[in-house]
Amino acid sequence: MKKNLTHLQQLEAESIHIIREVVAEFDNPVMLYSIGKDSAVMLHLARKAFYPAPPPFPLLHVDTTWKFRDMIEFRGRMAKESGMELLVHVNEDGVKKGVSPFTHGSALYTDVMKTEGLKQALDKYKFDAAFGGARRDEEKSRAKERIFSFRSAHHRWDPKNQRPELWSLYNTRIKPGESIRVFPLSNWTELDIWQYIHLEEIPIVPLYYAAVRPVVERDGMLIMVDDDRLELKPGEKVEYKPVRFRTLGCYPLTGAVESEADTLPEIIQEMLLTRTSERQGRLIDHDQAGSMEKKKQEGYF
Amino acid sequence: MAHQSELIEKDILAYLKSQEEKSLLRFITCGSVDDGKSTLIGRLLWDSKMVFEDQLAALEADSKKVGTQGGAIDYALLLDGLQAEREQGITIDVAYRFFSTDRRKFIVADTPGHEQYTRNMVTGASTAKVAVILVDARKGLLTQTRRHSFLVSLVGIKHIVLAINKMDLIGYDEEKFRAIEADYREFAAPLGFTSITALPISALNGDNIIEKSGETPWYQGPPLLHFLETVQVEDDRDEQPFRLPVQWVNRPNLDFRGFCGTVASGTIRPGDEIRVASSGQTSKVARIVTFNGDLDEAVAGQAVTLTLEDEIDISRGDMLTRPEAPPLYTRHPEAHLVWMHDEPLQPGQLYLVKTATGVTPGRVTAVQYAVDVNTLEQKQVATLGLNEIGLARIELDRPVSFDPYGANRDTGSFILIDRFTNATVAAGMVLNAPDESQRAHLSAGESNPWAPRRITLDAVAATNLNLVDLTEEKGLFILDLAQSIRDYLDKGNRILIRLRDLSQLEPVAQLAYENELAFEFDRSGDGVSILLFKRGTTPLKGYGDDGTGI
Numbered sequence: 001m002k003k004n005l006t007h008l009q010q011l012e013a014e015s016i017h018i019i020r021e022v023v024a025e026f027d028n029p030v031m032l033y034s035i036g037k038d039s040a041v042m043l044h045l046a047r048k049a050f051y052p053a054p055p056p057f058p059l060l061h062v063d064t065t066w067k068f069r070d071m072i073e074f075r076g077r078m079a080k081e082s083g084m085e086l087l088v089h090v091n092e093d094g095v096k097k098g099v100s101p102f103t104h105g106s107a108l109y110t111d112v113m114k115t116e117g118l119k120q121a122l123d124k125y126k127f128d129a130a131f132g133g134a135r136r137d138e139e140k141s142r143a144k145e146r147i148f149s150f151r152s153a154h155h156r157w158d159p160k161n162q163r164p165e166l167w168s169l170y171n172t173r174i175k176p177g178e179s180i181r182v183f184p185l186s187n188w189t190e191l192d193i194w195q196y197i198h199l200e201e202i203p204i205v206p207l208y209y210a211a212v213r214p215v216v217e218r219d220g221m222l223i224m225v226d227d228d229r230l231e232l233k234p235g236e237k238v239e240y241k242p243v244r245f246r247t248l249g250c251y252p253l254t255g256a257v258e259s260e261a262d263t264l265p266e267i268i269q270e271m272l273l274t275r276t277s278e279r280q281g282r283l284i285d286h287d288q289a290g291s292m293e294k295k296k297q298e299g300y301f
Numbered sequence: 302m303a304h305q306s307e308l309i310e311k312d313i314l315a316y317l318k319s320q321e322e323k324s325l326l327r328f329i330t331c332g333s334v335d336d337g338k339s340t341l342i343g344r345l346l347w348d349s350k351m352v353f354e355d356q357l358a359a360l361e362a363d364s365k366k367v368g369t370q371g372g373a374i375d376y377a378l379l380l381d382g383l384q385a386e387r388e389q390g391i392t393i394d395v396a397y398r399f400f401s402t403d404r405r406k407f408i409v410a411d412t413p414g415h416e417q418y419t420r421n422m423v424t425g426a427s428t429a430k431v432a433v434i435l436v437d438a439r440k441g442l443l444t445q446t447r448r449h450s451f452l453v454s455l456v457g458i459k460h461i462v463l464a465i466n467k468m469d470l471i472g473y474d475e476e477k478f479r480a481i482e483a484d485y486r487e488f489a490a491p492l493g494f495t496s497i498t499a500l501p502i503s504a505l506n507g508d509n510i511i512e513k514s515g516e517t518p519w520y521q522g523p524p525l526l527h528f529l530e531t532v533q534v535e536d537d538r539d540e541q542p543f544r545l546p547v548q549w550v551n552r553p554n555l556d557f558r559g560f561c562g563t564v565a566s567g568t569i570r571p572g573d574e575i576r577v578a579s580s581g582q583t584s585k586v587a588r589i590v591t592f593n594g595d596l597d598e599a600v601a602g603q604a605v606t607l608t609l610e611d612e613i614d615i616s617r618g619d620m621l622t623r624p625e626a627p628p629l630y631t632r633h634p635e636a637h638l639v640w641m642h643d644e645p646l647q648p649g650q651l652y653l654v655k656t657a658t659g660v661t662p663g664r665v666t667a668v669q670y671a672v673d674v675n676t677l678e679q680k681q682v683a684t685l686g687l688n689e690i691g692l693a694r695i696e697l698d699r700p701v702s703f704d705p706y707g708a709n710r711d712t713g714s715f716i717l718i719d720r721f722t723n724a725t726v727a728a729g730m731v732l733n734a735p736d737e738s739q740r741a742h743l744s745a746g747e748s749n750p751w752a753p754r755r756i757t758l759d760a761v762a763a764t765n766l767n768l769v770d771l772t773e774e775k776g777l778f779i780l781d782l783a784q785s786i787r788d789y790l791d792k793g794n795r796i797l798i799r800l801r802d803l804s805q806l807e808p809v810a811q812l813a814y815e816n817e818l819a820f821e822f823d824r825s826g827d828g829v830s831i832l833l834f835k836r837g838t839t840p841l842k843g844y845g846d847d848g849t850g851i
């Protein structure tokens with residue numbers, strides 16, 4: 001009897017293989033956990049890879065202090081459910097200097113609180129491999145990145161000189177101080193992620209589902225008023241609208257979409273019928289052409 | 302993603318169900334520089350409505366700024382995502398893109414045509430099942446077309462689309478199209494492809510990509526997308542013998558010991574007998590454990606955890622197989638190598654060999670030949686340089702489980718890693734493992750350390766692997782011929798002897814003199830190659846018989 005694996009089963013197997021390979025070959029791996037839907041799938045795959053044991057590495061969240069409150073709550077819940085250690089790192093330098101998305105602009109803010117914060121955490125714990133949930137279909141420089149992506153001791157990515165990566169034979173060799181970023185979801189698309197969440201009933205942050213939430217319109221985006229740190233500018237007013245998020249990040253930088261979709265199939269339906277890509281809701285990608293490649297070179301995920 | 306939008310709107314659950322059944326096809330585009338690979342994929346994504354509105358706005362702006370089409374849309378910019386690529390108008394590294402139609406899902410790897418970036422092309426090819434090889438209709442076949450075709454055949458891709466592009470620039474001329482197709486079929490005949498489908502296209506204008514073009518009424522075949530949707534790629538991994546390279550041993554507590562890995566081929570069920578390739582120990586499968594419950598069968602491609610009925614010693618690096626069909630278990634695989642680094646291969650130097658079962662130190666003991674990618678002829682070489690392809694002998698520090706690459710891509714492949722720079726320097730595909738007894742080998746008699754060593758050449762079988770390597774001989778030596786070798790030479794066979802330098806020539810000349818043999822002399826790199834044979838016999842096709850008239 002011939003059993004062909006479906007494309008989701010093939011993607012799942014590839015990801016599990018990647019995750020196991022990292023654990024087998026590295027001394028001190030970590031999973032970057034950003035609490036979003038891709039992280040949810042990545043965590044789920046890690047749990048599958050080592051079942052019945054919990055995944056033998058910690059979760060790391062680089063907290064900018066501007067995440068949605070729902071995300072922080074969900075983070076604690078998933079760490080407990082998976083039986084994994086949760087490390088939370090905040091760039092205290094940035095906090096002391098009062099760096100915020102409102103005062104410093106999204107580019108500098110992202111650089112200090114996310115990229116710098118991430119590098120600090122990787123250095124502090126001396127991780128030699130870090131899983132990230134990035135997908136190649138998200139953005140054109142990500143489409144070029146290897147699954148095992150080499151980083152220099154200064155966390156830099158050299159896109160013009162990547163190691164060849166053949167079959168499922170990954171070169172995991174590094175020198176002290178160097179590291180590898182590993183992307184087990186490289187070959188998944190946004191639709192694959194949603195479909196898999198649906199099939200496997202993977203828990204996700206409630207913000208993905210539509211609900212009536214307080215929002216203000218700013219720079220053409222709907223920003224949710226998640227706490228009292230969001231100061232209204234003249235002319236802005238808080239409205240209560242049925243909204244949801246296609247992607248989750250820092251609340252002042254993440255645009256909501258008006259939507260009534262409050263079930264998974266409806267979310268998927270909406271995603272399939274829309275004509276814009278998911279990253280559109282992220283302010284940080286709009287700042288300049290090639291900005292993702294540049295940020296990645298500097299150590300961003 | 303406009304396909305099936307009606308069903309999506311009306312019945313999303315039915316749509317999702319239909320998505321689950323779809324198969325996945327991985328393919329690549331390849332061919333020479335500027336033949337239009339990236340443009341083709343850009344156009345395919347565009348025409349199949351895979352480009353979102355915000356991406357379209359970005360593409361229009363980019364086309365004006367850095368496009369090659371004088372401000373009109375440059376589809377290649379959908380693929381060439383790196384700053385350096387956009388500035389230079391070329392592809393440097395492989396881009397992976399994803400699209401789907403009502404019938405299939407696709408992962409396409411758009412690879413670079415520049416020779417300098419061949420390693421990135423091989424990266425894309427290693428996981429693909431179909432290759433779209435582009436040719437510029439004005440230029441015909443170029444060296445890179447041939448190199449890529451050869452590489453594609455080496456990595457085991459069986460189905461070729463020969464996309465003859467830029468037909469708009471030759472007035473959609475059928476005769477020119479047919480001439481290029483005929484050229485290609487002649488060149489590719491020895492490469493053993495299952496199918497070659499030639500298509501006249503214009504990537505820029507979209508001719509014969511999604512729909513049949515009105516410009517080529519003489520072309521009867523399907524457009525590219527239709528071909529990709531329907532091509533049958535054989536996957537017989539389930540019918541091959543069971544292989545599970547053990548990736549990780551899962552021991553959360555004393556009561557559980559699971560062997561994790563991806564089934565490389567075959568199927569397995571609880572109760573099936575398995576054998577450990579290294580130790581020969583056997584046991585039976587107790588459970589196939591997964592997060593979603595135990596399975597009653599695991600098939601090729603699945604990542605699983607097996608528990609066994611007996612406590613036997615198994616660790617990462619081992620391979621579990623069925624007892625009746627063990628893999629090769631050898632220190633001496635012979636393999637095709639694609640050299641991917643600026644520093645040429647150093648025969649004798651230690652590299653790290655990474656296989657499906659882990660990392661083992663090893664060295665390349667000899668390069669049997671390199672292949673001229675233009676003529677596919679074999680030429681005798683001492684080493685391989687950047688982008689060269691050849692057949693090599695490997696010697697591993699300890700035995701490793703392999704299958705011939707032709708039988709199994711996963712258990713027949715390896716990469717070589719430089720121990721000092723950690724660079725991935727070569728890709729390897731195992732051909733076979735010549736049995737020890739079949740190789741020309743040296744048997745040295747016990748003797749006192751001051752006298753010349755007496756070395757007898759014996760046990761050469763009728764294979765083309767008859768190489769005697771004396772480069773490591775430190776002191777003086779004398780050579781003898783066993784009767785079996787004399788008979789072997791009488792039949793017209795040849796033996797290749799490698800020497801470190803000229804000081805080692807004398808004993809070889811002595812041997813030839815005593816046995817009335819002739820020899821050809823060649824300088825190869827730092828060393829010397831001597832081809833030993835009997836004059837007056839018609840040489841069999843064998844080692845060193847490379848058509849260059851030795």
Ligand SMILES: Nc1nc2c(ncn2[C@@H]2O[C@H](COP(=O)(O)OP(=O)(O)OP(=O)(O)O)[C@@H](O)[C@H]2O)c(=O)[nH]1
Nearest residue numbers: 334335336337338339340369391392414503504505
């Ligand atoms: N007239 C015409 N021009 C084309 C066609 N296809 C591609 N081109 C042009 O040929 C040039 C090279 O196209 P690319 O798609 O970048 O070529 P490529 O094969 O991806 O090149 P590399 O990846 O660098 O090897 C560009 O200027 C394209 O616009 C075609 O069908 N007709």
Ligand SMILES: [Mg+2]
Nearest residue numbers: 338339391392
């Ligand atoms: Mg290109």
